[in-house]
Amino acid sequence: MTRRLIACGLLVLASVTACGTRTPENAAQTLPTASSTSSSTPSSTDPSAAPPSDNPGAAGQDVKRCDSTTLKGEVAPTDAGAGNRYGRFIVTNSGTVPCTLNGYSGFQLENASGVVPTKLERKADPGPSQMTLAPGGKAAANLHWNVVPAGGEPVEGPCQPEPSKASAIPPNETAPLSVPWTLGPVCSGGRIEISAFYAA
Structure with a gap:
């Protein structure tokens, strides 16, 4: 047990x-x-x-397009000869931040009575190119016109009404900026050749 x-x-x-x-x-x-x-x-x-x-x-x-609220413009003559006139439409970024610019400007001649005949023709050289304008930065577009009467324009006196300013619309915008014009009448019905903007 x-x-x-x-x-x-x-x-x-x-x-x-x-x-x-x-x-x-x-x-x-x-x-x-x-x-x-x-x-x-x-x-x-x-x-x-x-x-x-x-x-x-x-x-x-963050970088927006340059528009008429930030751009200041002027037209500066560059050359003349045989009835041809050349100039540059110069814009400056007067804002405090950078903005982009790419393409052609609108350009309508005007005076105190209203619009003046303008036929704008785009030139391919230089063509559109994207650029960023820093505050104070500049861009320019080349201009060419003539002062020789053509067609039925008067040969004595101004060939067209004399402009005192131009209404210029920046590329891809709708509101214009006002630019002084002190270069006399534009003949051939106000024909102006304009290039795209380039860095100036």
Whole structure:
């Protein structure tokens, strides 16, 4: 009887010891899977993608087109000969921020009575080119006209009404700026050749 009790006690003790050794092993196997799960979700991917989209986006969108509220204009003569006249229509960015300019200007001669006949013809050289005018920056467009009467224009006196200013619309805009014109009448029905703007 005593031997049976001792044998049973030894069996119980052996089973408890065996169960105790399994529990730490199971716990040790659980820990690596938890740590491997946390390391497999890198959070560095999202932050690294965000900064590149922030930096380039803001800079390109801020520069607006040059318009009549920021541009100041003048017409400066450059050459004359054999009835031909040449000049440059010069605009200056009078604003406090840069603006872009690309293309041809509108150009309508005027005087105190209203519009003066103007036939504007675009020249391909130089052609349109994108540029950014810093505050105080300048761009110019070449002008060419003649002072020789043509067709039914009078040969004595002015061939056309004499302009005192021009209404010039910047490229891709609708509101004009006023530019003084002190270079006399434009013959051939007010025909003026104009180039696209270029950096001056």
